[in-house]
Structure formats: C-alpha cells, structure tokens
Amino acid sequence: MSQRFLAAVLAASALCAASPARAHVTLEVQQAAPNSYYRATFRVPHGCDGAPTIRFTVRVPEGVTVAQPMPKPGWTLRTVARGEAGAGHGASAPLAEIIWEGGSLDSAHYDEFVVRLRLPNTPGELLYIPVVQDCPGGAQAAWTEIPQPGRRITDYRHPAPALRLAPRN
Numbered sequence: 001m002s003q004r005f006l007a008a009v010l011a012a013s014a015l016c017a018a019s020p021a022r023a024h025v026t027l028e029v030q031q032a033a034p035n036s037y038y039r040a041t042f043r044v045p046h047g048c049d050g051a052p053t054i055r056f057t058v059r060v061p062e063g064v065t066v067a068q069p070m071p072k073p074g075w076t077l078r079t080v081a082r083g084e085a086g087a088g089h090g091a092s093a094p095l096a097e098i099i100w101e102g103g104s105l106d107s108a109h110y111d112e113f114v115v116r117l118r119l120p121n122t123p124g125e126l127l128y129i130p131v132v133q134d135c136p137g138g139a140q141a142a143w144t145e146i147p148q149p150g151r152r153i154t155d156y157r158h159p160a161p162a163l164r165l166a167p168r169n
Helices: 001-017
Strands: 039-045 053-059 066-069 076-081 097-103 112-118 126-129 131-134 141-142 163-167
Touching: 039 053, 053 112, 066 076, 066 097, 097 112
Parallel strands: none
Antiparallel strands: 039 112, 053 097, 053 131, 066 112, 076 097, 126 163, 131 141
C-alpha cells in the first residue's frame, strides 16, 4: 500500500470522525418491519456544549400505538399521555412523550435510552422520532428537525432520529 494512499485514507477517516452527523442522537437499529414491535435504542453521544444531560425526552410519533420505556437506574421515568385510555383489560392511553430526568449524563460520556414501540403499518415510510436533551441552565440539544420533501437529513443541523419501515416483500 502506498504512503500517499494510506495518508488519504487516514485523512478521510479523520474528517468522518469530526463530522457533525456523528454527534447526533441516533437509533442503534435504523430499519424495522412495519406493524411490528421494535426496540428503539437511542444513542446519546454527548451533552450540550460540554454540559451534562439532565433530562432526555422522546416525542412518540403519531401512528405508534404502543410505547413502553425501559427504566434507567438513577433516573426518574415520567410519561405524558396522548389522549384517553382505550377499552379493555389493562388498556392505557397512547403516549405522547417519554421523559427520563433527575439523572446526569456527563458530556464526556455516552449512554442509551430504550423504548419498546409498536410501529405503524406504513411500509417504506421513514419514521422520525424527535428527541430533546436538556442540560443545566436551560441549555438544550433538540434533535427534532424533520426533513421537508425533496430535502435530505444532512441538510439539517439537528435532525430527528429516523427509522426506515421496510417495504413489503
């Protein structure tokens, strides 16, 4: 392997590592079957400009019929309902938001927040799941931008995590 080629590969790797896209909150698995249960693992790689994350909010998209958050030790879990509970044994209202708060994720550390979702039956759709990190003093990292038709996710500074619902076979 030539030294020039190796230098080019190393330079490209450094640029990719510094890319702003690597700083976004993302989903561990970015494709799932429509109308299925999906384990959404949100990867949180940093806080707000060096400050720790003290609250993490997931905004459950319309069409998701079940959202069950996983508790995290050291964090208080709170949910906000979207409406009234349905009928039937154990029925509860669909969730609009899931909030972990009271903990602290230092900006130099990485963590994950997990929610089990029942996905909509919309094959081929790109489902955006907005999330917000709150930090002390009112600082916030809101990963809530949803691309307009004809635009790419890379056109946005704070894109919402996206999940591709697989097409039907």
